[in-house]
Amino acid sequence: MGNTMEADQEGSWGGAAISAEDFARISEAGFDTIRLPVRWHNKTLQQAPWTVDPAWMDRVQEVVDLALAADLNVILNSHHFDPIHEDPLAVAEWHGAVWAQIAERFEGYPEDSLWFELENEPHNNFDHSNLLETLEPALEAVRARHPTRAVIIGGENWSGIDSLATLPLPNDPNIHPTFHYYDPFEYTHQGASWTAPDMPPPGRDFPTAEDRQKLAADVEKVRSYIERTGHVPFMGETGAYDLHISTEDRAAYHRTVTQAFAPTGIGICVWAYANTFPFWDRENGEWLPGMRAAMGLPE
Template sequence: MAQSPAAPQITPALPVGTCINLGNTLEPEQEGSWGGAPVAAEDFARIKAAGFETVRIPVRWHNKTTNKAPWPVDKAWMDRVQTVVDQALAADLNVILNSHHFDPIHDQPLAVAEWHGAVWKQIAERFRGYPEKTLWFELENEPHKNFNHTNLLETLTPALEAVRATHPTRAVIIGGENWSGIDSLATLPLPDDANIHPTFHYYDPFLYTHQGASWTAPDVPPVGRKFPTEEDREKLKQDVAKIQAYIARTGKTPFMGEVGAYDKHIPTADRATYHRMLREAFAPTGIGMCNWAYANTFPFWDREAGRWLPGMLAAVGLPEQD
């Protein structure tokens, strides 16, 4: 009699819950240079008071180091990142500390792997002793271009080994190729490590969420796309099924590390509809969702008006605030 395949070992889901990205803050070339503003402790207090459980903090590292061994990170920058993490933790938020826009790794992944690993060694040492239940490391945002599943594990091995030397059981997050789109999960290779957690990003349909976004040039999606069409509804059902299948196959529950729609050409009410539909659709899977972003480009918080944009908190399942 043929034996049935062994059931996958179940890995408890990372308790991301309702999450927001600190977008366009520490991942530009300089803090806040993409039209944002430096983050302060009151921002995290506001995020917590709104009901968010987790904040994802994208950080650009490669331009804050030398490009030659031993690749020291600028001390002032490391101090600043630590201050921001400390402020978020003090607000009783979970923190995902993410390496974002480590640009050379996408062009020459294996050639840059040692440099990337050396940076993570310094990050790991700086955050030695921090609580494991509330601070998690994401090794690299949205692998793309030459950084793909054929070299993903080999490229990330120096970083993972550097982290594990001082954080043997801390949660480490890995996303897949092609900008970590949902379809990357189907072939995402992961290390044999019980504390590795998969992630994916969701900006579908891209022609809707990124309409008129200049940074997508030369193929900028035209303005005017509406959501949802019947095709969008069917695609959303299919994508939910992909997550359910992934969990059943691997025993791991991924989380949605980024999701959002561009505010310049999409009215706030329509953006709220998009977030609500996605939240309700994916709710049965039990995944956490990190919305993009707090206060700049795809914002939830309106800095000028000093308020949460109408309907956006309710869309992600939180109480509306005056």
């Protein structure tokens, strides 16, 4: 559900507020899970006890309830908790206090259909050297009320696939690793202004022979990770920006990635539902052609 609740304010990035109709549509299309990115750090007191704005917590709960009512699984995360990526250990207590409030609000929710993802895409100063120590307050807060609920943890460098090789995980059987897949970045993010000053220029095609080789190698990285650790990772994001890539080519990208990783048995969430990397065309009120079929769903 990208570019909605992780924006500065819900829908402020050119999107729209989430509605029950969105989830009914997603469920009817054959998807079974939504990932709900939520920005928390600007919705709390900026000092202890870091109380979350009650109206915001109510709205997040409302959206989770709407998704569950549509028979969808929900991955609820913390997204763009910006200070944690600059000074991880100094922000850990704040981050943990927010998760304590999330954990309290969702106590008693079904474990099989609501998962927690502690923080999206660690980067900058938030890396594997401090990942577990930084997330410890959040995980302890969650486990105090949800001892066996599934918790997702991603690695450094924006949770790219190579982060799996050295991803540290707590000794907890209900922790699930995640990675994000936007490779080749020069293709998926061509013309994406938010990547400046290193914005990939438009005009990159996919797949080249080199792309196919890299994709095969990346699939092998996942196979090796599963064999080595016993953990089956989850692809939390994948997609291609629609500004300079046609819908037909975006569908081909998703189809290629989905089919390549299918033998590993991993789950996949796509970025995103509507508004930037979209599957649903909100303006015309229709699913973009070929996009659902690329994921193995009926058109």
